[in-house]
Amino acid sequence: INCSFQNSVEFSQQVFVHTSGSPSFSSDELEIVEGSILGKHYKVEAFLGEGGFGIVAKCRDTTTNRAVAIKVNKSDPDILQQAHVEIFILEQLRRLDPDAANIVQWNGFFHDGERVCLKFELLDQCLWDYIRDRNKQGLPISEVRPILGQLTNALSHLSSVGIVHADLKPANIMVVNRHESPIKVKLIDFGLACPASAVMPGEFVGTVGYCAPEVMLGLPYNEASDMWSLGLVAVELATGVPLYPSENDYDYLKFIIETQGQPPDHVLDSGVYTEDYFIGD
Incomplete structure (x- = not known):
């Protein structure tokens, strides 16, 4: 740099x-x-x-x-x-x-x-705290819909300038003002973001429980990886709890495989870390 x-x-x-x-x-x-x-x-x-x-x-x-x-x-x-x-x-x-x-x-x-x-700019409260304040019961659809719409809009704008956020999760989404209606949110923390053209497969970025499988397996990734994270955020908004509550990447991948099946062999063969996860399983 x-x-x-x-x-x-x-x-x-x-x-x-x-x-x-x-x-x-x-x-x-x-x-x-x-x-x-x-x-x-x-x-x-x-x-x-x-x-x-x-x-x-x-x-x-x-x-x-x-x-x-x-x-x-x-x-x-x-x-x-x-x-x-x-x-x-x-x-x-x-x-x-x-x-x-x-x-x-x-x-x-x-x-x-x-x-x-x-x-x-100073914002109000992260989405993780906002969900926790609702006793982790999930948000009503009247709030989930605009939040997801705004986050999709944010990712669309990032894609327009070729940026991958790489760490989308409730803690990196801020409610502008929790007392305003309709709710407005903003995406924060670009400490792990990178240009899509500069992605280097094999460098683990993001947070366990939210990052896309291709990132964890050392495969090439792009802006689409943020959409995976957005899907997990959507589930958490609706239910109040994470879809894949994992403390390490191995357990996280096991959750994904148990619910969505193992990636095809040709995908695994091209990954950097796949032997660590699949040999002996």
């Missing part, structure tokens, strides 16, 4: 690397607490999420008094490289109207010491 932060981010396919999973860590690792100032004028008010990359914080822009969401990436070299890739993706998405495309609005980035901080 060659980056020019003053102008734009250039993309090099040869070094396009994704890391999977989001191990939890304490915000203390970043030495950020409520009241900390990021950059020159973003005051931390609350923590919204965390992962292997760093944290997402609700901040107050002290120059405008507006609340924003800021993704703070750790200064680890691999994570910084991934942040540069995400900036490249977000630059491509600037061609889209974030409201019309149902994707989060990105407002640029800044540095806080060696850390790269990405600025986003």
Whole structure:
């Protein structure tokens, strides 16, 4: 990744690397607490999420008094490289109207010491929490239908600029305002997204329980893999629980095979990881 932060981010396919999973860590690792100032004028008010990359914080822009969401990436070299890739993706998405495309609005980035901080509009609640607040009983069809329509619209817009999200799941879908009707959602977190033309089979991306089988088997994949994830999200919206509740990729694939059958031999023969899953079964 060659980056020019003053102008734009250039993309090099040869070094396009994704890391999977989001191990939890304490915000203390970043030495950020409520009241900390990021950059020159973003005051931390609350923590919204965390992962292997760093944290997402609700901040107050002290120059405008507006609340924003800021993704703070750790200064680890691999994570910084991934942040540069995400900036490249977000630059491509600037061609889209974030409201019309149902994707989060990105407002640029800044540095806080060696850390790269990405600025986003502040949204209300992730879809996973929204479902949980309904006691995991599932949503009424009057809500499921518009949510799926908006997510299909988001994926259509991503496809129009050749982007694969690669990590579609309820935690990466935000309700704009839970008190508004009809419900409106936006797709967030492009940390694992990539250009469809730069997909590298064999690199495991996404989240167990939502990623497409071809990704897990090391097969070529494209924007269609996001539609698989959307199907699983649809089931979870309607029932309140995941269709394939798995803690590891092996069990996840077993669920898929038990319900939909084993992939054809010619498909398995072309995969990178298929021996790991099928030899001896």
